[in-house]
Each structure stands twice: as C-alpha cells, then as structure tokens.
Amino acid sequence: MTVVVEHLDKTIFKKPVLADISFTLVPGEIVGLVGRNGVGKTTMMRTLVDQYHPDAGKILVNDADLARVPARRSDLFYLDAEGIFFKRWRLTKVGQAFQAGYPNFDMAAYTKLLARFNLKDQRYGQLSKGYQALVRVALAIASNAEFILFDEPFDGLDVIVRQQIVDLVIDLVADGKRGVLIASHDLRELDGLADRVLMLKHETLIKDIRLEDLRKLASKRQMVFSGKTIPDVIKANGHVLSIQGRVAIVLFEDYNDTVKSEVEAVKPVLNEALPLQLADLFISELKED
Numbered sequence: 001m002t003v004v005v006e007h008l009d010k011t012i013f014k015k016p017v018l019a020d021i022s023f024t025l026v027p028g029e030i031v032g033l034v035g036r037n038g039v040g041k042t043t044m045m046r047t048l049v050d051q052y053h054p055d056a057g058k059i060l061v062n063d064a065d066l067a068r069v070p071a072r073r074s075d076l077f078y079l080d081a082e083g084i085f086f087k088r089w090r091l092t093k094v095g096q097a098f099q100a101g102y103p104n105f106d107m108a109a110y111t112k113l114l115a116r117f118n119l120k121d122q123r124y125g126q127l128s129k130g131y132q133a134l135v136r137v138a139l140a141i142a143s144n145a146e147f148i149l150f151d152e153p154f155d156g157l158d159v160i161v162r163q164q165i166v167d168l169v170i171d172l173v174a175d176g177k178r179g180v181l182i183a184s185h186d187l188r189e190l191d192g193l194a195d196r197v198l199m200l201k202h203e204t205l206i207k208d209i210r211l212e213d214l215r216k217l218a219s220k221r222q223m224v225f226s227g228k229t230i231p232d233v234i235k236a237n238g239h240v241l242s243i244q245g246r247v248a249i250v251l252f253e254d255y256n257d258t259v260k261s262e263v264e265a266v267k268p269v270l271n272e273a274l275p276l277q278l279a280d281l282f283i284s285e286l287k288e289d
C-alpha cells in the first residue's frame with residue numbers, strides 16, 4: 001500500500017517542469033505538496049495518474065509500475081478541476097459515472113455525503129464554487145481509492161466549507177487505510193492538517209519533511225535588543241521575519257542549546273516564543289531568490 005515515485009522527469013513544450021522527483025506516499029498520512037504558483041504541483045498530480053506520461057522515472061502503485069499496469073490507476077483518485085466533463089450532469093448521474101470508473105465506489109456513502117451538505121440532485125454546473133468543491137470531495141471519499149490527490153481543494157472557499165473539507169480529509173486517513181496528497185500554493189491552508197510536506201522549487205523537490213520533526217526543532221521568537229541593530233549572532237542562526245519598531249520576529253530553524261546560549265549571551269531585552277505557523281517554517285524557501 002504505497003505510491004513510490006522514482007526519479008520522475010517531465011518536460012512540457014521543451015520547458016522542464018519536474019526533474020528527478022522521488023518520494024513515497026503511505027496510507028494514514030496527509031502530505032502537502034507545496035510551492036509557489038506555476039512551480040509544477042498540478043503537473044505532478046497529472047503525472048502521478050498518468051494523465052501526463054513521465055519522460056523518465058517510474059510511478060509504482062502498490063509495487064506495480066503504473067505505465068505497465070494501467071489497472072492500478074484506480075488506486076489513485078485525482079479529479080482535475082479544469083477538465084470537469086460532467087458540468088451539465090445531475091449529481092446522481094455523476095456518481096454513477098464514477099462508480100463505473102472506480103471498482104470500490106460506494107454509492108451509499110456518496111449519497112450520504114451529498115445529503116449531509118444539503119445537496120439535492122442538482123446539476124453540478126449550477127452549484128456555487130464551494131458546493132462544487134464539496135461534490136468533488138464527496139466523489140474522492142466515495143471512490144474508496146487508496147490514495148486521494150486533491151489539487152487546491154480550498155481555493156475560494158468560505159471558512160465553514162473549508163472546515164467541513166478539513167474534517168472529511170482527516171476522517172479519510174483516520175483508519176490508516178488511505179493516504180492523501182494535497183497540492184496548495186498557500187501554506188496556511190495546510191496548517192494543522194498536513195503530517196508531512198513536500199516542497200517543489202525550480203523543478204525539484206527541495207524538502208520532504210515530517211512537520212512534527214520540524215516543529216520540535218524550530219522556534220519563532222519575538223525579540224528586542226538593547227542596541228539599534230540586530231546582533232550578528234541572531235542573523236547567523238535565524239531568519240528575521242519582520243521588524244516593527246524595536247521588535248524583531250525571528251525564526252530559528254534549529255533552536256538547540258548552543259543557539260539558545262549564543263542568543264542569551266547577547267542579552268536580549270525581550271526573548272519570547274510565539275506560536276509557529278507552517279508558513280513560518282518555509283519562509284526562506286518561499287522567498288524570491
């Protein structure tokens with residue numbers, strides 16, 4: 001029960017989009033695929049389901065090479081929001097179409113989810129953007145595919161609908177049988193949701209990190225110094241996220257005992273820990289070069 005991506009390359013119209021990408025997805029984990037707009041997140045998802053053929057590398061779904069065993073594609077669920085073929089269809093017909101494509105599709109679960117969102121048998125294209133997103137999530141869950149790929153599932157949704165989707169995604173992996181990959185350009189959306197983050201930059205995967213490990217090491221601190229400038233030891237060990245008046249917000253990726261004592265040695269007037277957000281942890285990678 002794994003998706004193993006090995007040395008994947010994808011070039012589109014002579015432009016390398018993905019180069020030498022390797023990672024593994026396992027059930028029970030919510031993995032965020034992050035990176036700036038246009039970095040290749042959607043291309044990654046399309047390539048994972050063989051909608052785009054890789055130029056090099058392999059995708060092994062439960063040990064089977066997707067290029068050689070196309071039947072394994074139904075172990076992955078990906079619904080490209082740009083290529084929705086069922087805009088004019090009523091929701092029951094949409095469910096029936098997916099039942100034909102996914103051998104374990106659970107029509108009763110789909111109907112129950114639609115009822116939970118107060119959706120009747122409307123035409124998909126006549127629903128608001130948020131309700132369309134809920135229908136796509138209902139299809140993903142009902143598909144019973146082992147791995148669900150969501151591309152920007154929270155785009156343009158209000159906080160209530162967003163929370164409904166978050167709860168459903170957490171439920172989806174709770175029994176440890178299914179894995180989720182969520183592409184997002186906005187790290188705030190993955191806060192409190194992702195267990196692991198894959199970060200794409202310049203065609204490559206620059207990070208593959210378990211957030212629990214990262215949070216154990218990192219510290220975001222509010223600091224004031226007696227002098228007019230920020231001491232060099234702070235800049236050497238941390239990233240200054242912002243300065244307002246005399247208050248600097250500094251992120252230390254590894255606030256270990258050595259760093260702590262070096263920081264204390266410059267005698268900050270104020271040195272307080274602040275809550276750490278996911279976006280803080282990736283700030284240096286997200287900044288323009």
Ligand SMILES: Nc1ncnc2c1ncn2[C@@H]1O[C@H](COP(=O)(O)OP(=O)(O)OP(=O)(O)O)[C@@H](O)[C@H]1O
Binds near residue numbers: 035
């Ligand atoms: N079908 C296509 N035709 C032409 N260019 C494409 C195609 N698919 C992807 N690309 C190019 O590949 C690059 C990556 O695009 P992609 O949509 O995968 O990025 P993304 O990270 O999902 O972006 P966003 O966060 O804006 O959705 C872009 O330069 C895009 O123009």
